[in-house]
Amino acid sequence: MKLNNARPTLLLRLAKWSALPLCLLFTGCGEAPDAASNGADATTEVTMDAEGMMPARRQKAFKKIFHAVPSPIETAMLLERSGIQFDAEALHTLENAVGYSTTELQSVNLGIYAGDLSYSVIFNQNQQSVEYLNTCRRLCDGLGVGDIINADLISRADNNRDVRDSLVDIVTDTFYELNGRFRENGMEEVSGLMAAGGWIEGVYLGTRSLNSSTADLKLRIAEQKMTLDNLIGLLGSYAPTPALTNMKEALRPVEAAFAGVTITENPAVSTAAVDGTVVISGGPEVNYDEATLTAISESIAVVRNQYAQ
């Protein structure tokens, strides 16, 4: 009798202890299955081998949708190629980083500082690059991922401060690691807010001197309507949180300003160039006017300064 009672109790306790880790198992890599993924089956085999595979824990196929935005380094490269002049005054103040105490502000400002770091790296502002990397480290400490930007990494960046390609590799690898860690730790909100901060800073830096901007830069700014679309998709792909809702609200005036950019969709065409590279031409035609660019510039400054106080 006692034995019969003891077994269910033991099983119940086992189930209780196992519930959290099982939940984690089903959401490993931060991958919440989409709608079609109901009916996932558990197996007792849970060890993924070092090569990144294991017996399947579910049987029903699903479709995973990724959302991505250009990295701050990509945006900084676009700005440089478009003929923009480096403007140190436009960068976010380094000292402000110590004042960000909430996850929301730390995440968005990590993105903003990542934008400034990328801008400094691409424009060969070597000392400034290391200082911005150090500031990112401070915010990463606050977000619990301080080990990724550690003393060794700072030292490596310092030693390579005159080699732009090495700094670019260090920055892209570091932010890839950060994004991966945020996803696998279930910190999608942080990842999304950081991406938003990086995008906002890129557009902010690109619109500080519109009057003297090249036609190419103006076109690149107008084209950001497409990346804003990607960013809104990214923010909307995560479970809603107050911080994500705040960001989406803050971006509404920016979306309204970008509404002045018209994009006419045309079919894309791929052709082989002489050197064998495939060239994709055609695609959308982007139209805008100066008033629209001014509205974008003003609205992005408002949202940027709202977070970068």
Next chain:
Amino acid sequence: MTAIKKFPLAALALVMMFTAADAAAQCRTFTKKRCLPQLEEYVQNDNYNTAVLIPGDEAELELTFFGDRAYRLLVCGHPVLGDLTFQVLDSRGNGIYDSSDKESDHFDFRVANTQQMTIRVQVPETEAVIQHEGCVSIMVGSKG
């Protein structure tokens, strides 16, 4: 229940928790070891587009590609999943590239005008009794 009886349950829970976290971390390690080196000549986009998929799954990524820039699109999956196939579609859903008849896990191209494109990846079905899941990464690098 005495502390000594509770210990195995707590230990089991902890082991399972660490195993789950470890599985996710191994996916990141897999990507870093097996996929990132293929973007060596490119500046990789630092987005983390990695998922654990099984046979029959699909993955999709929508991204803006900027004009006058060269890209490498890399679809990197664990060999246990077989030969992954992928297509590149324009913003109207028209096919631009299909890897089905090619033996390559990447697509190198240059974009003349900035445009949004969709990358659609398929994991082939399998008749195997025991199905495996594996890491799949969609990675994008750019240059020039």
